[in-house]
Amino acid sequence: MSDFRIHTLGCGSAKPTVKHQPSSTVVEHRGTLYMVDCGEGAQLQFQKQRLKFGRLRHIFLTHLHGDHVLGLPGLVSTLALGGKEGKLTIHTFKEGKEILEQILGFFARELSFELDYDIIRPEEKVILDTGSLRVRTIPLKHRVPTVGYVFEEAEPLRHIRRDMCDFHGVPVFRMREIKEGADFVKADGTVIPNEILTSPAEPGRKYAHLSDTLYMPELAAKVGPVDLMFHETTYLRDNADNARERFHSTAGQAAMVARDAGAKRLLTGHYSSRYNDDSLFVKEAGEVFPCVLQNREGLITDVR
Numbered sequence: 001m002s003d004f005r006i007h008t009l010g011c012g013s014a015k016p017t018v019k020h021q022p023s024s025t026v027v028e029h030r031g032t033l034y035m036v037d038c039g040e041g042a043q044l045q046f047q048k049q050r051l052k053f054g055r056l057r058h059i060f061l062t063h064l065h066g067d068h069v070l071g072l073p074g075l076v077s078t079l080a081l082g083g084k085e086g087k088l089t090i091h092t093f094k095e096g097k098e099i100l101e102q103i104l105g106f107f108a109r110e111l112s113f114e115l116d117y118d119i120i121r122p123e124e125k126v127i128l129d130t131g132s133l134r135v136r137t138i139p140l141k142h143r144v145p146t147v148g149y150v151f152e153e154a155e156p157l158r159h160i161r162r163d164m165c166d167f168h169g170v171p172v173f174r175m176r177e178i179k180e181g182a183d184f185v186k187a188d189g190t191v192i193p194n195e196i197l198t199s200p201a202e203p204g205r206k207y208a209h210l211s212d213t214l215y216m217p218e219l220a221a222k223v224g225p226v227d228l229m230f231h232e233t234t235y236l237r238d239n240a241d242n243a244r245e246r247f248h249s250t251a252g253q254a255a256m257v258a259r260d261a262g263a264k265r266l267l268t269g270h271y272s273s274r275y276n277d278d279s280l281f282v283k284e285a286g287e288v289f290p291c292v293l294q295n296r297e298g299l300i301t302d303v304r
């Protein structure tokens with residue numbers, strides 16, 4: 001079981017149906033939970049999937065449309081009732097903070113934990129760096145200010161080649177800097193290059209969450225090669241005009257972004273309620289990009 005995985009809480013779009021819940025996703029990285037969007041019902045789905053409220057540290061809102069936000073007052077009230085401790089940070093636009101402060105000031109006045117807001121803007125910026133995970137925003141094109149989020153693991157340290165370090169007499173107190181890429185200089189001035197003393201670590205894993213947006217060909221270069229990309233697929237090509245008018249994407253357009261970014265896998269979602277068969281999204285995206293995953297509430301996808 002991977003220690004970096006994506007839990008889908010809701011993968012429907014604006015109109016609630018009995019089949020899908022509104023948008024919400026939980027990114028689990030080494031035991032810490034990061035929520036992206038919190039549509040209505042997210043707190044129930046969170047519990048159904050046996051996720052632990054105590055491990056939730058950050059909530060990232062992509063934009064201020066109801067299907068991505070309306071679950072938040074309920075979730076925060078529940079956290080307060082449950083006696084959550086520590087700190088929870090909500091990353092949102094300025095207006096999001098103003099609205100939430102008003103609602104929560106009325107319904108959840110007594111919090112057992114520290115609730116903090118981080119004001120984001122529609123810009124490319126690293127907004128969180130925990131040392132092991134970095135989160136950056138990328139502006140998307142929707143009817144209101146919207147950002148996508150890219151979760152990137154810190155580049156791991158290089159692996160020590162014990163035999164070579166022993167041979168060249170590298171002392172223990174130098175190991176940290178050798179792992180970080182430094183060369184070793186012997187007492188006689190001989191320089192032993194780092195590549196002899198270490199082997200490269202596996203690259204850090206990456207997840208991109210891109211919802212909601214018009215098709216943006218330029219997005220691929222901004223996101224770069226990620227292991228897993230969630231890109232909204234609200235419509236199929238039969239509704240391409242609708243997608244353009246409503247600032248959403250079709251499955252084929254999402255697949256083009258995944259292909260051009262060099263992503264390994266594409267996770268579809270934000271399915272419009274007008275379609276009954278979700279496999280059609282995978283089929284249409286699959287014409288452009290080979291590795292497409294069908295989404296559903298309760299799905300867990302490893303980032304690898």
Ligand SMILES: [Zn+2]
Nearest residue numbers: 013014067212
């Ligand atoms: Zn939406």
